[in-house]
Amino acid sequence: MPTLLSDPTSTMYVVFGAMVVILGAMALRRQKKSDVITFAVGAVLLLILFLIDRAYESPREHVSRKLREMESASQARRYDDLFKHVSNDFKYKSLDKKALRERASVAEGYFPEGVRIWNVTRNNFKPMENGTIEQEFDVQPVNSPQFRYQCVGVFKQETDGEWRLITFRLYPVVSGDGKREEVTPPGL
Numbered sequence: 248m249p250t251l252l253s254d255p256t257s258t259m260y261v262v263f264g265a266m267v268v269i270l271g272a273m274a275l276r277r278q279k280k281s282d283v284i285t286f287a288v289g290a291v292l293l294l295i296l297f298l299i300d301r302a303y304e305s306p307r308e309h310v311s312r313k314l315r316e317m318e319s320a321s322q323a324r325r326y327d328d329l330f331k332h333v334s335n336d337f338k339y340k341s342l343d344k345k346a347l348r349e350r351a352s353v354a355e356g357y358f359p360e361g362v363r364i365w366n367v368t369r370n371n372f373k374p375m376e377n378g379t380i381e382q383e384f385d386v387q388p389v390n391s392p393q394f395r396y397q398c399v400g401v402f403k404q405e406t407d408g409e410w411r412l413i414t415f416r417l418y419p420v421v422s423g424d425g426k427r428e429e430v431t432p433p434g435l
Contacts, residue, residue, distance in 0.1 A: 254305030255296055256369070263293045307372045309410050310382045310402050314364050317412075321361030322389065326351055334403060334411035342435065350435060360389035379403045379413065385420065394432060395420050 251259075267289045274282035304312070313332045320329035330348055337344040364386050371383035380402050387395035396417040402410040416429050 248299065248303040248305075250305050250307075252296065252299045253303035254307055255300055259296070260293075263289070263296060267293050306374070306380055306402075306404070306410060307369060307382070310372070310380060310400070311367050313402070313410060313412075314367050314382070314384060314400070318362060318364040322363075324355065324359070324361065326355070332411055334405060334413045336403075337411075337413055339414055339435065340431065354388075358388035358391060362386055362388050375401075380410070386417075396430070396432065 267286070270282070270286040270289045274286040317329050317332050320326065326348065329351075330344065333344055333347070335344055337347065339347060342350065364384055366385040367382060373381045373383075375381060381399050382402065383397060383399045385395065386398045397420055399416045399418075400412055401414045401416075403413045404410050417432060418427050419430055
């Protein structure tokens with residue numbers, strides 16, 4: 248399904264909605280059969296757009312849902328559920344998925360409430376040429392604002408159709424000098 252239809256912007260809804268309202272006003276005012284038919288076609292197109300949007304999950308929506316599930320799993324201390332969203336091909340610096348899982352077990356003692364993820368927006372989503380996608384978001388351990396980072400998660404669609412995290416980059420939220428340099432959090 249084309250992303251234009253499976254993940255329409257709010258602007259697209261506004262344009263279609265305004266078109267339907269205008270066509271409806273014209274049909275009501277002139278009361279011609281052709282105007283009523285035009286209004287009905289516009290309303291049906293808006294309904295079809297809505298139904299397609301709800302029926303199909305775009306890659307951006309899929310990754311956004313995965314991030315919400317990862318956040319919930321970390322806060323509920325269900326790390327097996329969290330790591331099912333991490334690819335077996337995961338690499339972060341010298342860490343693979345198994346090593347990251349071990350580090351998460353250690354971090355659980357320091358941050359028992361898990362992590363919070365927010366600012367997962369359409370503007371921070373970027374499809375890449377190599378078949379991966381990048382989603383930027385903010386992440387921090389719950390009740391630990393000193394460890395707040397901007398994270399760029401890189402996701403790849405695997406053979407089962409699921410998008411999974413293959414790596415990430417972390418940046419300080421505010422660097423002061425306007426430069427954006429990647430950082431490594433303590434323990435990684």
